[in-house]
Amino acid sequence: MNREMTKDERFLDALDDLYIEGILAASPEELKAELLAIGEDPDTLVAIADAAFERAYAACAADACPASTAAAPAASTTEGGIDPFAVRAEGGLRGVARSFGCNLNFLGRLKDRLIRVEDLSAGFLARLAEALGTGADELARFLAGPARVPVAARFKSDGKPEAVEKQSLAEAIESSGLSDEQKRYLASL
Structure with a gap:
């Protein structure tokens, strides 16, 4: 055509x-x-762009795989084990965020391991693992790994960016641009 x-x-x-x-x-x-002048949240848009990049990268990697492995989901291995955020349910990170009851900014902090895992309850981990389509133990092992430099920071820096210190769950909830309803829900897990 x-x-x-x-x-x-x-x-x-x-x-x-x-x-x-x-x-x-x-x-x-x-x-x-x-972005601020038109009422957009730059951090949310960065998370959306990161998610789009990762989906495009995964699609390109799947296209490069031989037919025998193309059916298997591509899992990324990192210092903290297999990355459960690399194997996403339908709808990508946006679908995971919607299913979990948070926004992309908060989910990005979890993905980049910027929140202390010891602050996450068993219920929180179970619910997030369900939204990601993975096991809670695997997710906990991944989140316990070292903080990662967010993808966006790699492109915004003149020098070599370094991972920041992990923050508490309460700090992440307050600083992620969540709605009051999302804050209450996440704090209740």
Whole structure:
């Protein structure tokens, strides 16, 4: 199905290209200021972009696999064991966040192991493991690993970024842009 693009489609593609060029040319500070000006949460958008990148990377990796292994989900192995966030249920990280009852910013902190695992109750771990489609013990082992530098920080730094110190669950709940309902729910687990 090879058809010619209409004049309108070419215009929209060119407009998209200009918009993307503008984003790529802007500094992180300029982008953050622009996002805040239009009422967007930069941290949430970074988490969404990270999730999209990881989905695209997983799709490319699956395409590169031989047919015998293409059916098996690609699991990423890290210092903390198999990454349960790399094997996602339908809907990607956004679907996991929705199923778990949090936002992408909070889920990103969990994925990057920025929250102390000792602050997470058995119920919290069980519920998150269910949303991820993994076991609670495997998830706990992963989350107990060292904090990881978020993907976005790797591209925003002039020097080598380092992982930050882990924060408490209460701190993460308060600083992740969660709704009051989400905060109550997560604190109750």
